[in-house]
Amino acid sequence: MDLYFSPLACSMATRIALYEAGAETNYLEVDPRTKVVQSDGSDFRQVNPLGLVPTLRTDDGQVLTENAAILQYVADRFPEAGLGTSSGMNRSRLHQWLCFIGTELHKGLFVPLLDKMVSDEDESVSESAKWARTRLQNDSQK
Numbered sequence: 001m002d003l004y005f006s007p008l009a010c011s012m013a014t015r016i017a018l019y020e021a022g023a024e025t026n027y028l029e030v031d032p033r034t035k036v037v038q039s040d041g042s043d044f045r046q047v048n049p050l051g052l053v054p055t056l057r058t059d060d061g062q063v064l065t066e067n068a069a070i071l072q073y074v075a076d077r078f079p080e081a082g083l084g085t086s087s088g089m090n091r092s093r094l095h096q097w098l099c100f101i102g103t104e105l106h107k108g109l110f111v112p113l114l115d116k117m118v119s120d121e122d123e124s125v126s127e128s129a130k131w132a133r134t135r136l137q138n139d140s141q142k
């Protein structure tokens with residue numbers, strides 16, 4: 001299995017799930033600006049034309065995108081890790097929270113907070129977000 005990811009991006013959720021599941025995975029870092037895959041210099045857009053991480057290539061060669069879908073795929077593929085739930089209301093609640101994070105929180109909160117391409121000069125970035133961004137960036141370099 002191959003996971004295309006970028007540091008401090010939402011692909012971190014999939015990385016955590018794969019680590020938790022003990023999944024044998026090639027972690028392929030993508031430069032979010034150039035879309036170059038760091039390990040071999042290839043163009044990530046050949047894999048995902050949208051150029052977005054996370055993108056997963058499964059062992060049978062299928063390409064899956066969207067964090068909510070990938071996280072549920074990982075949970076289903078490695079049930080012994082106990083990351084998800086198979087049916088009923090619990091499954092719906094899992095889906096509910098993944099959708100909430102993906103649609104309500106991700107672009108509004110996590111992108112201004114974590115995305116290195118968002119400038120501190122951007123008026124949409126609040127003072128508290130600037131403080132948190134600086135702190136996170138300093139911590140990630142330790």
Ligand SMILES: N[C@@H](CCC(=O)N[C@@H](CS)C(=O)NCC(=O)O)C(=O)O
Binds near residue numbers: 009052053066102
């Ligand atoms: N709807 C997608 C969004 C993925 C996404 O926006 N990924 C960001 C990183 S957090 C990205 O790849 N940004 C690069 C770009 O916008 O070019 C999901 O939930 O997986």
